[in-house]
Amino acid sequence: MYQDQRPAYDPDRIETKWQKKWAAEDTFKAEFPSAKPKFYGLVEFPYPSGAGLHVGHPRSYTAMDIIARKRRMEGFNVLYPIGYDAFGLPAENYAIKNHVHPSIVTQENIKNFRAQLQKLGFSFDYGREVDTTDPNYYRWTQWIFLQLLKHGLAYKAEMPINWCMSCKCGLANEEVVNGVCERCGGQVVRKVKSQWMLRITQYAQKLLDGLDTVDFIEKVKVQQRNWIGRSEGAEVDFTIAGTQDQMRVFTTRPDTLFGATYMVVSPEHPFIEKYQDVIRNYAEVTAYRETAARKSDFERTELNKEKTGVELKGLYAINPVNGQQIPIWASDYVLMSYGTGAIMAVPAHDTRDHAFAKAFGLPIVEVIAGGDVETEAYTDVADGMLVNSDFLNGLRVAPAKAKIIDWLEEKGLGERKINYKLRDWVFSRQRYWGEPIPVVHCPHCGAVPLPESELPVLLPNVENYEPTDNGESPLAHISDWVDTTCPQCGHAAKRETDTMPQWAGSSWYFLRYTDPHNDAAFASKQAQDYWMNVDWYNGGMEHTTLHLLYSRFWHLFLYDIGAVTSPEPYQKRTSHGMILGENGEKMSKSRGNVINPDDCIADIGADATRLYEMFMGAFDQAIPWSTNGARGCRRFLDRVWRLMENIREGKGFQKELAPVMHETIKKVGDDYEAMKFNTAIAAMMSLVNAFSAAGGCTRDELKTLVLLLAPVAPHICEEMWEQLGFGSEIAYVAWPKYDPEAMKRSEVEIAVQVMGKLRGHIMVNPEMTDAQAQHELPAREDLRAIMGDKQLMKLIYVPGRLCNLIVK
């Protein structure tokens, strides 16, 4: 044994040293071409805000960094890229306030983000950085838009959209949360505007089916499925009495058709205007309609609200199954945006219809036996039996459904139909800082896509970034940019002044990483063939029905047009939990509980910051920050560092430590793969405790620990690796292997239970079989002592864990 005086652990010095070396030597460059197997690990690229990196970023980035670093040690050619999702409102708002071009602010922010990321020692290949605001990048975003347009998936439509009063900008459905703007919390109202739309609904089924082929955490699949909202049913035509006209409804319960006692249409339903001469109380209906229009979608759909409505007096429909004439009502609980904007009401078996019928004294007819339909709607579909339904009587719900749909189709009264809740994607934004939509409006030819050779359509310089109250983009004022000629007929024409939403650039960025400097294509076929798909994508749950869904849609589309070679872009998707403030609340400036990663690094170093973020709790759960907890992680690294001062002589592992060494190698590797970083780190802490108990560790034991810890705390491990004389770079040293044989112990302590209660412990050979245990254990003195004078009836033996004695 020898004593060794070394300088104390100094993360500042070590971390700077290794970060410089990695940058200078391009240590984490993803090789292409390469004969090695590849691994593509992806994290969501940040929006480079002025506030700088949040402690939430390193949680995701460190986790994937651990996987990426482990893969390199396992012999993979690793692509772990980073970039900047840099279009967006904050830069634009800053520009409005300070009259600085958003690109200048953006570039400054990117510089700051890059420096912060580098200080954390992530093994990104910075040579492949992408920036969505770079014309060489957004040129391809525009190119993809042109393909969508060419294939009929982008279209312009006059439609009521969600309009944020404060951003003065249209929003996608996905961006409206609880009736307010997801970004600024501003009030959202309905505004009719001509908007670019993407037909994501055409991909509803593919988006659903694709989920069965990928390895996403279940939570993500469930949320996407709910969002897409598939429901199976039928569309049925009701004739308007006295006309040949038909009103079509969608229902998931065609089996209850005999119980339809009235119909309800949305206040916006076109039949109201169409039959204004027939409707006797048209003035009343119009008044109701106006009240409904003034309400936001949120108010209209608020829960526990009294049902309101108005009868369209004089207008009746004929129930196609029994020829009965039934009244038609208008109510705002029926939405124009789902189904056909009209429903058949079956108050006996639908809670909403029941409430409405009770409120307005409409008849309730029971068609499924089993409940008391006067008191409440009977909605159980499992046990119900059809009654009062002519040829459906006596059938259960499921067969009745099948039979009635066949009957409707045969008679031409309706058809099987699948509906989705998913809406088309509102794709235009009336703002400056986004990708220009590469389209020209020509008075003769209409909306004309620009030829691909004219890409990129560059954002012009403007003086004033302020959006206008009439809903026009600031670009509309730049006449020498707006005024152009039609690429089709050559006449004077105007450019589209709306820009794309922030989701555009992030919908395909993972493809660009495979070949970021390509001028001829968004990525070469060869690069895609080698790198795609993304093997593992970690990101936030908040993007499940936004970015994650949008990018799957774009990729499915690119697959359909032969631009990419697989339908799904991501093989595996995991998600990290949020980091909360020390008070357990969500971190925010207004709550004053924001933790700045720079401060944490200055306090305990980057390695300890990374270690703490991985140790603080289960990776997928929300966890409050604890400065003390973080310091505890720093203390652990101090202890690891000091292990170098007291190295025991001898090769290999000390005999008594060999089993725990091998167990730790196995556990740390397995736990990293399962993203159970907290228990992996706990195992390494235990190992260090075991070294202390043993009076020190050997050089080989320390070597193993350093290799295991390197993915989490790379700087200190590189430094120790070098100081211990193992070489000059740990990043590509082989990941340690464990030997299952070496984990075996000759004797272990097992618990002895009597009638399931813990009563003592004995030492046994863990290899002992059940047969041996049944034979040997009852004869043992120590066991008999625990058992006392009871009579043994049965012995349950669990190898290496316990034995339970059933006695009389």
Next chain:
RNA sequence: GUGGGCAUGGUGGAAUGGCAGACACAAAGGACUUAAAAUCCUUCGCUUCGGCAUGCGGGUUCGAGUCCCGCUGCCCGCACCA
């Protein structure tokens, strides 16, 4: 309402149906120090010392934090979706 998840010490959290509380944080005591910091060593769920304890009540099992049934509470998603 509906879909999903969760409930374990003072705190964050461990635990393939098999010794509940690993690993940390905090706290308390001690050693070293003129002193403090750092470090090291103890203690650390409750207990009337029989036991009792994983939100509550049942059940299955030799054995339940873990599985099943019924509640309560919290978190997240969706929400009048016909």
